[in-house]
Amino acid sequence: MAGEQSEIAAAIEKDHEQLHGAMSTIAEDARARVSVDEFQEHRLQLLMRLRDFQNHLLKHFDLEEEGGFLESLVTIAPHNAKKVEDLEREHKKILVDLRQILSDVKEAANPQSPFFVRARDQLDSLFSLIDDHEARERELLQVSYFQDLGTGG
Numbered sequence: 127m128a129g130e131q132s133e134i135a136a137a138i139e140k141d142h143e144q145l146h147g148a149m150s151t152i153a154e155d156a157r158a159r160v161s162v163d164e165f166q167e168h169r170l171q172l173l174m175r176l177r178d179f180q181n182h183l184l185k186h187f188d189l190e191e192e193g194g195f196l197e198s199l200v201t202i203a204p205h206n207a208k209k210v211e212d213l214e215r216e217h218k219k220i221l222v223d224l225r226q227i228l229s230d231v232k233e234a235a236n237p238q239s240p241f242f243v244r245a246r247d248q249l250d251s252l253f254s255l256i257d258d259h260e261a262r263e264r265e266l267l268q269v270s271y272f273q274d275l276g277t278g279g
Contacts, residue, residue, distance in 0.1 A: 134195045135267060141186045142260050148179045149253045156246045162236050169234060169242075176228050183224065187217045190263075203270040210266070216259050223252050 152175050160168040190196050191214060200207045227245045234242035 134189065138186070138189060138195060138263075141182075141189065145179075145182060145186065145256070148175070148182065149256065152176060152179060153249060153253060156249050160237055165234075165237050168237075169231060173228065173231055176224070176231065180221070180224050180228070183221065187221075191217065199266055199270045206266055206270055209262070213259065213263060213266070216255075220252065220256060220259065223248065223255070227252065 152172070155168075155172050155175060158168065196210045196214060200210050227248045230241040230245035230248070233239070234245065236242070
């Protein structure tokens, strides 16, 4: 089981790296200066990147939740059950926030639209939340496996 869980942990960490690459590209695209004439094409490209990101997040969260990874952290460290529940609840918040951003981008008629400005600001907040979320996951993983299994020395 420990070997299987370490494979899942490695897959999750690889996914975190891919998500960060996508977040960087999306943030750059969202902040790009485009003319009113270029905006519709730019907006469509951003929507497609956001949809791909949303799909990737859904799969990533499935790997963590349905793959049993988070559940295994509770099994080996039952006192972390509340932290795991908080992480799972945060998955839902992340997805809700992303849906709102997608909706705002779709509503934007031009680069100065209040919808587009709000979407850019919300992206910054969302990506910050995801960074914090991943840091808490890593910390929980390390504490659970190394401290509770006694393999950390």
